[in-house]
Amino acid sequence: MRNVRGNEKGPATISALIMSTPSTPSSPRRRAPQYDPPPTRKVLLYLIAFRLVNAFVLRTFFQPDEYFQSLEPAWQTAFGQDQGAWVTWEWRHQLRSSLHPLFFAALYKAADFFASALDVSPAARAELLIAAPKIAQAVVAAIGDFYTWKLAIRVYGNDSRGSWATLAATVLNPWQWFCSTRTLSNCAETTITIVALELWPWKWSVASTTDGSRDKGTGSQKRGTDSDRRVVSRLHRCLPLAALACILRPTNLLIWITLASFAWLRTSWAQRRVLIGDAVVCGSAVLAVSSIADRLFYGFWTFPPLRFLYFNIAQSLAVFYGSNDWHYYISQGYPLLLTTLLPFAVWGLYRTLTTHSQVGDRVQVAIRVQLATVCLVMPLVLSLISHKEVRFIYPLLPSLHILAAPPLVQYFYPAFNPLAYPRETPRRLILIFAVLVNVFIAVYTTVYHASGPLSVLSYLRVQHNVHSAPTNKASNTVSETGITAGFLMPCHSTPWRSHLVYPSINAWALSCEPPIDLNATQKALYLDEADQFYNDPSQFLHQNMAGGLRHLPRRPSYSTPAYSHLSKPPNQPAQHEWPDYLIFFAQLEPTLRPLLRGSSYGECWRTFNTAWHDDWRRRGDIVVWCLDTSEQDSWRSETQRRVQQSRDRQFDRIVESFKKEAHVPTRGWNALVSSMPWSSTPSTSTLQSWQRSVQSFFAPAPKSSIYWPWRRRSRWENFLARLSPRKTSWVPSWVGDWVPGWLQGRKRRPTEAELWS
Known part of the structure; x- marks a missing residue:
């Protein structure tokens, strides 16, 4: 590539252009605010509309937990125990937090009130109750996509190619289309996790031994506290969400232990005290709310995360639902999550963890390194458990999209250059193929597979x-x-x-x-x-x-x-x-x-x-x-009608193919007739008569009225007519349906014209 600036000594790579932020001194003209409200609002609205379409197109079955860990207990909470909800053993033994089903129970009550207010029919009420969780989960999924893009802006800068590549990867990912709008607790966990990651104080995770922030002086600590006031405000919003994600899925704790370890090792003592104090306060508040909700839901005091660990680890009940190989998340988990994005995500992980002199400021480098570390630590720990599922590592997918953005842009961006040489055509074809593959997988898994x-x-x-x-x-x-x-x-x-x-x-x-x-x-x-x-x-x-x-x-x-x-x-x-x-x-x-x-x-x-x-x-x-015999008869008639329609369409296609073969252009007829050894150059009338005869051969006509145009070859015709059936026994029996009787040696009835001639 050509140099971005004329005063640079070496060529500028695309990854360097991606990772440059508007706050760097080398780009003073791009000091615009990172978060522009109008485009941000439009992106969020577009994502909500997109996920609503996604939710209503989705009509396939994925995991039972989509219904039995959220909607079924919510149904019983909203309408009572006599309404026929199937509450599984996990809820009878208090393994799950009630916060997730209580959210859907509130939606059910609201939808039921809305249906009663409008006095709709029972069928319309049923459709409304089915659609309400879909709409809510579509909004939740859109928020997750939106904050994935916002975190990419923090990493690569506003209006950078890296942030838009992250958004494109999120929208075109087949797993996102297949899973994000389902009512699984993992989907809510993924959205809550990415929102909390965008609010996480990444500046505290940067080693700052040279800027005096670790000095024990009071003035330095005061200046640090004043400069981090905004960061602390974001921390107050991040920690409750992180605690909520851990309450929903205790395995989410692996993400925050990893990030907290980075922050603990790289912050000053004052920042550590703030981090610990806020974590205790926010965690206790969320835990208290969850305990009260569980008390109202179960009818007695209980602590579901502890019972979850006891049943799945101490009693190994998770193995009852299947066990997998130790390499499951490497061989199947990441490929299913990423599909065509897998090579770019792997390359992004490798470059992030092995390249010491990365482009961008120290905060952006710290974000990438810590996200890559989380993407390795969580699957490694979960691989120690026998029961494995792809959705257990679903919260890592937004981070993988962010890390895959630089290799994506570096490889495909030259193909968008209108002045690119024809040698970039293979990259364009690869990009088109990858997009089509993603769309095909998304449509098949959400519309057809397990429908x-x-x-x-x-x-x-x-x-x-x-x-x-x-x-x-x-x-x-x-x-x-x-x-x-x-x-x-x-x-x-x-x-x-x-x-x-x-x-x-x-x-x-x-x-x-x-x-x-x-x-x-x-x-x-x-x-x-x-x-x-x-x-x-x-x-x-x-x-x-x-x-x-x-x-x-x-x-x-x-x-x-x-x-x-x-x-x-x-x-x-x-x-x-x-x-x-x-x-x-x-x-x-x-x-x-x-x-x-x-x-x-x-x-x-x-x-x-x-x-x-x-x-x-x-x-x-x-x-x-x-x-019901009447339903059986109705279905039998319907099946026969469909079979007959299928046969009719197949027969029509055969007839059309025969007609197309019969209506060959005149040039083709000339070549066909002239190639025959017994034929001289025929006249136009002869060609027309030959064409009509072949058309009449494919059309249904009486066997006794077959007409052939070459009457001047009567010797050959008479010779074949004199052949006995014994001499023509080599003709297969099925030929009789297509070949005239005189060609098979059978005696045919003379026509009326022949009798009078």
């Missing part, structure tokens, strides 16, 4: 509205008698009451309670309800279904007024009633078909779920069997 669990619950809500007539038209309330549904799936394969909504939908599912308070031998032999079913479906249905496989219902419950529902909580092992709708993955269909052959169950709906799955129990479509 069945949400679709089947929408289907059940529709069927509930069809079979539950309103009892009070003025209030649009539905009757208490609703449909019943049973899920023969691995536990927590679908959302629950947050998407079923109606409490009159009596549903049950296979549970997977962990082996609590059992010894090592008992844990090794323990099988939950889902494991028992998949080990022997026939025996499970005999023993755990009311009536076994001998006494099966013949009609749905909503058609029998005297039918009494035996609804039991899904988390209590007991005999399950045979439901009106039986839901399972298509992988189980060959097993259930012979077991329920003599019953009234039949397929009444099916939806695509995924083309592949790492769990063999969740492969294939999601199939719904029901007892």
Whole structure:
């Protein structure tokens, strides 16, 4: 590249241009304020609109914790214990903080009040209750993207290429599109963490042994305190957020221990006293609020973070949900988080930790080094735990975006130069390919992959509205008698009451309670309800279904007024009633078909779920069997109609391809006919007759009216007509559908014109 300034002796690299800030003495013309309110406000509004679209496009299933660690306890808190929410064992043993579900409980109450005020229908109320958490989480995700950009501005300067590259990487990241708008506690943790990181006093993390800030003199400390007044104000806002992130996810403590260690080693004693005092005060305040909320939520005093560590570390219950290799976060975690950004993030980490003379002021260098250290320390510590998931290191993704920005700009920015030579074309193509790959992954994972669990619950809500007539038209309330549904799936394969909504939908599912308070031998032999079913479906249905496989219902419950529902909580092992709708993955269909052959169950709906799955129990479509014969007939007719339409479209494509082959240009016909050994240069009328004959050959026509244009070759035609069938037995039988009978040696009926000739 060419020199940025003429008086510089060496070439200026793009990374040097990125990391230069407007506060450096070498750029006096760029002393504008770092935070410009109008562009900042516009960026935030654009991000909110973008994440709202993201949230409403999202219709796939990722993790059960998205619903069972947030929305289900929130539903029970907002509407009561009799509304059918599925509260898992973690909440019964006080492993989770109540702050996260209380946030969504408030949203549910507000949405319900809004629906009541507008007097909307039950179906509209259900859609509003489903949309409320999505809207809130979209705003939370947009705030996280916005503060990632603001922290990048602190590192690379306002209006720098590095900050805008960070924002572009955040918006185009498929993992962000796939996960950021979900109601997982990890998503809220990520947003809270990046906001707190932007407010963290990074100036205190800079070694300042030469500026006199470590002097013991009172005047020096006073000057330092006066100059750090703004920093202390930011610290007062940072520490409560950091404490809140640690309350939501105790593993977030690894981030703040690392940063606090840097600050402790590089600050003066006065700053250390301020840091410790504020941390104690803010942490105690957040802890007190969390304890009071837990007391109201659980009904007694408890400390969820301590119980979380006890159950997952002391009793090793996390291993019950799977264990991974030690290199999981390196081989799978970071690649899934970053996708096409992985090489640039790795290079940014390496350059940050190995380059001693980095461009930029000391605060910017300290931010990059400490973010890179956190991105290595947290996965290293979490690798010591057997149970690993990508979302556990999700709070590191904004920091990785910031560190990947300089390599991104250094590699791709020359491709944007209009005066660039053609040699930059490969970089442009790589950039276009990377963007298209990210968009494809984002669309596939948010629209198609594992889309069945949400679709089947929408289907059940529709069927509930069809079979539950309103009892009070003025209030649009539905009757208490609703449909019943049973899920023969691995536990927590679908959302629950947050998407079923109606409490009159009596549903049950296979549970997977962990082996609590059992010894090592008992844990090794323990099988939950889902494991028992998949080990022997026939025996499970005999023993755990009311009536076994001998006494099966013949009609749905909503058609029998005297039918009494035996609804039991899904988390209590007991005999399950045979439901009106039986839901399972298509992988189980060959097993259930012979077991329920003599019953009234039949397929009444099916939806695509995924083309592949790492769990063999969740492969294939999601199939719904029901007892209502009218629904079965309707679905059978609909399926036949779709199959017929598919066949018609396929036949139309074949016919169109034949027509295109028949309508060859005249030049092609001349070449075709002239290439024949028996043909001389034909006339225009001969070509036209040849074209018409071939078109009539592909068009449906009576076999007795085939016309061929080369009547002057009658000798050849007569020779073939005299061949006996025995001599032409080499002609395959299937040729008869396409080749005239005289070509196969079969005697054909003479036409009327031939008889009169």
